[in-house]
Amino acid sequence: MLDTLERAGVQIPNVCRSGVCQSCLMRARAGQVPLAAQNGLKDTLREQGYFLACQCQPEDDLEVVLADEDAVGEIPVQLIGVEQLSQSVMRVTLEPQQEFEYRRGQFINLIREDGLRRSYSLSGCAANTDGILELHVRHIPGGAMSEWLMQAGPHQQLRVHGPYGSCFYVAGKTDQALLLIGAGTGLAPLYGIACDALAAGHRGPIHLYHGARNVNGLYLVDRLRVLEKKHPNLHYTPCVLEQENAAATEEVAVGSVEDIGLAKHVNLKGWRSYFCGDPGLVNRMRKRAYLAGASLADIYADAFLAAAKPA
Ligand SMILES: Cc1cc2nc3c(=O)[nH]c(=O)nc-3n(C[C@H](O)[C@H](O)[C@H](O)COP(=O)(O)OP(=O)(O)OC[C@H]3O[C@@H](n4cnc5c(N)ncnc54)[C@H](O)[C@@H]3O)c2cc1C
Incomplete structure (x- = not known):
């Protein structure tokens, strides 16, 4: 569906085109969404007919719309700082301008003002972060986002979309290895x-x-x-x-x-x-x-x- 919409001139946000980053979230208003197009989505989103356009090969007619802002969970953030952790890795810190619930280990899509977006994992220790989001970004020479982040000064306004994924610590089995x-x-x-x-x-x-x-x-x-x-x-x-x-x-x-x-x-x-x-x-x-x-x-x-x- 993503390919088809793009060929028809419809712009849909997307990054990985592999069903991971969830940027191309859409909602079906009518028709049957293939199950494979809902893999990895929260149950609440599935029930409302949300699906990933990059994974969607409809077998019948579907009437679709872009995801509502609320479902996407996009918030404004301010860039606080960029600090070298090694020759090629930067610690990027962001201050959410709205409440943002997440678990360290999940990932977000970081969106620049011009719409460029890339996925990054949420890191840091609760004791040191104080509501600040911490990312570790590897500098890829010529990389659109990582090279820009290297030179970006503080106070830049960005947006964060997410969080996604189930890669985080779950309390309960405290003796598990x-x-x-x-x-x-x-x-x-x-x-x-x-x-x-x-x-x-x-x-x-x-x-x-x-x-x-x-x-x-x-x-x-x-x-x-x-x-x-x-x-x-x-x-x-x-x-x-x-x-x-x-x-x-x-x-x-x-x-x-x-x-x-x-x-x-x-x-x-x-x-x-x-x-x-x-x-x-x-x-x-x-x-x-x-x-x-x-x-x-x-x-x-x-x-x-x-x-x-x-x-
Ligand atoms: C779920 C998820 C979590 C991620 N978490 C992190 C994270 O915590 N930290 C992090 O640094 N990155 C992470 N990434 C990768 C990140 O989203 C970007 O792909 C990466 O930062 C490069 O983006 P860029 O715009 O700088 O480079 P681009 O402009 O996208 O790429 C420039 C060129 O570099 C190549 N390239 C891109 N990535 C690599 C790579 N890793 N090695 C070699 N060549 C590459 C591209 O193919 C292209 O030719 C994650 C990706 C996903 C899907």
Whole structure:
């Protein structure tokens, strides 16, 4: 439907065109919405006939309208600051201008004044954020949003649409073991989830593995080490693919983050796992965790898909 509407000159907001970012939300006023077009939507939205245009292949006539502003959940935010966390990763902070309920680990669509939009995960620790939204954005040279953010001064007005996704800490099973594996800015949601688990008094072990190509790609290392000292059930392992002398040290493991994480935990029966970042890594980890005994209901994942070009 998205392709058809665009060909007919109708502009529909969209980013991933894969059913993840939910930017192309629409509502059917009449006709039968295919179930596949409602995958991942909240029950309340499904019941009202909302669906994702990029996933919709109607089998019959459908009368459709753009989603109401209320259903989309879009709010104005002000850019507070951009701070380098590493050579290529920025901490971007935003102040919501209206009440905004979310869980760290979920993601939002960040919308610039000219309509450019990209998805980013919500990070940070409740103790430090004080109502401020924290994102970790990797600078992609030539990237429309990340390059603009690098140079954007404070007080810029943006909009945030969301939050989306189920990748967040759920209180209740405080003794359950948690496995958190991510690469690059995949650490953003995982850091938020680990902080929320600790703040909620989670007692089970929390194993966090963060992968990067080399040590320059790691970030928040000191902050995580401090957190690890304070909470004996948090185990943080930074991993790099390349190291100058290729030797693992006590501080940094050498190898792929997924192999290192799974070699340490061969039986994931009863564990809750979170995988974020590179889509290839996330898909492989989902399968590997399931094969290692994790129940599908206990696997949460967000693949950081790049924005798709229109068909
Ligand atoms: C659910 C979700 C959560 C996300 N969370 C985060 C997050 O927390 N932090 C974050 O930094 N990003 C995250 N992303 C990715 C983010 O939405 C953008 O795709 C990314 O910031 C690049 O946007 P851009 O406008 O700077 O680059 P674009 O202008 O979209 O792309 C410029 C060029 O770079 C290529 N490109 C885009 N992304 C990558 C990449 N990762 N690696 C290599 N080449 C790339 C594109 O194919 C294109 O050729 C997430 C994506 C999704 C779907």
